[in-house]
Amino acid sequence: QLKMKLGTYVLAAILEEVTDAANVHLARMSSDRYAFVYSDAVTDGRRQAGLGLMVHDAWAETDRDASSLSGGETFFASLALALGLAEVVTNSSGGIRIDTLFIDEGFGSLDEDTLGDVMETLDGLRDGGRTIGVVSHVGAMRDRIQAHVHVTKTPTGSAITTTVGQHT
Numbered sequence: 001q002l003k004m005k006l007g008t009y010v011l012a013a014i015l016e017e018v019t020d021a022a023n024v025h026l027a028r029m030s031s032d033r034y035a036f037v038y039s040d041a042v043t044d045g046r047r048q049a050g051l052g053l054m055v056h057d058a059w060a061e062t063d064r065d066a067s068s069l070s071g072g073e074t075f076f077a078s079l080a081l082a083l084g085l086a087e088v089v090t091n092s093s094g095g096i097r098i099d100t101l102f103i104d105e106g107f108g109s110l111d112e113d114t115l116g117d118v119m120e121t122l123d124g125l126r127d128g129g130r131t132i133g134v135v136s137h138v139g140a141m142r143d144r145i146q147a148h149v150h151v152t153k154t155p156t157g158s159a160i161t162t163t164v165g166q167h168t
Contacts, residue, residue, distance in 0.1 A: 014088065015038060015053070016038050017091075018085050018088050019036045019037075019038045019084065021083070021084035021085075021088055022080040022085075023036055025079070025083045025084065025121055026076070026077060026080035028117060028120070028121050029076040029080060029117045029118050029121055030114075030117070031113075031117060033057065033059055034055050034058070034077065035055070035056045035058070036054070036077075036080075037053065037054045037055065037056045037063050038053060053066060054066070055069060071109040072114060075106035075107070075109055075110065076117075076118055078106075079103065079118065082101070083121075086098040097130075098130075099131060100130065100132075100133070101125065101130060101131070101132050102132075102133040102134075102135070103132070103133070103135070104135040107134070107136045108136070108137065112140070115138070119141070122134070146165050147163070147165070148162065148163045149161075150162070150163070
């Protein structure tokens with residue numbers, strides 16, 4: 001009916017799995033406002049049928065294109081997808097876990113409540129045995145993260161200092 005190639009069909013099945021796993025994280029980070037909605041509809045040519053995602057907005061009771069999300073919403077939606085993908089890879093690779101996750105910036109676009117929700121999600125991953133590396137200039141994050149690596153520019157190159165177990 002959708003005239004999908006076999007490869008597209010397999011990718012669509014994986015995308016459904018990633019969507020389901022990502023929605024657990026997205027619900028937590030958005031306080032149950034957003035959920036990914038998998039779409040196998042034929043599109044306007046920008047992407048193949050079967051490989052579409054929309055975002056359901058529970059407040060507006062509507063499905064919307066992901067491009068309509070704000071910068072902060074896009075950040076935590078992308079993070080949720082990355083976490084969902086890591087879970088699907090772990091489950092389909094015989095239990096080989098992706099134990100380390102690095103996140104570069106994006107936190108500055110989050111409001112205080114959403115930052116708290118995102119940090120709780122990351123704390124839960126850390127408590128589950130994962131290593132989470134964060135690159136950020138957001139002061140509120142420094143107060144919540146115990147181990148820091150500080151990179152300071154100097155005329156002769158960068159200097160690195162580390163602190164563990166204390167706030168800066």
